[in-house]
Amino acid sequence: MQTLEYTAPKTLKDAITLLAQKGDAARPLAGGTDVLVQLRVGRRPQVNTLVDLKNIPELTRLSYDPREGLYLGAAVACCHVYEDATVRRMYPGLIDAAELIGSVQIQGRASVGGNVCNAAPSGDTIPALIALSATCSIAGPNGTRSVPMEQFCTAPGRNLLQNGEILVAVRIPAPAPNSGAAYLRFIPRNEMDIAVAGVGASVVLDSAKQRITSARVALASVAPTPLFVTAAGQALAGKAVTDEAAIQAAADAAVAAARPITDMRGTIEFRKQLVGVLTRRTLHIAIQRARGA
């Protein structure tokens, strides 16, 4: 690994100033489970400074408010997300993804914000967050902005952050009454692998819990970025929760939207098949959770 400087600013302002000054030579460090590996294999030769974000209060806060929803500081590790009783109760769809990332060791370090910023097509939390209508709170030299999760990733390993910008937090609205969400992925073993395909889904039901008012479906590992499939949600709006044909139509829409590649983890055909199966399964779980709540 190249020689590095390490700095751990205590304020957001200092971190932004530093990153803006150094440009491509500086990289934020959250849990380091992506960036340290990338540095070690020589994939970021231009970097000479790591800016540790874990001492910045806005990035380490995790809090829930019934009106504001969830504030998930970008540097909060997955273990803190899934060990939080409120998050477990309110956002099981996020927990599904946070508990899947790497091993228990990795989850002790890996942040949700790092997963999002790394912008891997296979990033497990991203489809789960898109399904939950999450937004990205961003701060930079020119102030703050907020972007829907589905717009954050722009290409494999790329996101829309501009020079000096930091993802401060992921925000998820308070769950609507009678709503539910889930995330599933397929890997060839039980744990410790990268998604061959993944699906996050959420549904909102009417007050009788008989009809789907709205639904959101997003996919991992089948496009250059995590993919939000609006057509899948549209196929479900107004349909009965027991309408298997509607669920199949949503799955078909997801398969149609998927643009996977063939690589060592799976072929195009296999990935498309997986998207259909996983979409049906996540929708069933999401509906079940919405009805149980």
Added chain:
Amino acid sequence: MADKVHVRTTINGEATEFLCEPRQSLLEVLRDVVGLTGSKEGCNDGNCGACTVLFNGRMVTSCLVLGVEAEGKNVTTIEGIATPAGLHPIQQAFLENAALQCGICTPGFIVAAKALLDREPNPSEQRIRLWLAGNLCRCTGYDKIIRAVMDASKKMQEVKAR
């Protein structure tokens, strides 16, 4: 070259200071600077778990932590698991169940198993397997390791019940 950084930390209960380069991993620092060679390097990319240590009580792969991040933290390595009175029950159980062959993976497994049993004294076999999924072993085929952890869990509870 970046200047070396002076880090003050606690390793296995003892206040420790070291100098390291910012790019050095905690694993490198433990082994090459502090001289604690119990933690092993298998992959250096977070996949094998041979470098597992407790970092403020939470298990992490020390190859993916920077040495400088140990400032003010509490680190427990395999060297801190046994007591002056003897081996930790998990270590004893690994011996009695022949849960190691070459031994490279063993420190990581033992630290990880301790992290589990400290939180959950009586985990199911499935829970143990899942918890240890980030620790790879090329020799044993895992079964003896899982049995050793189950055995240790049982014995530790018997001791507690007494």
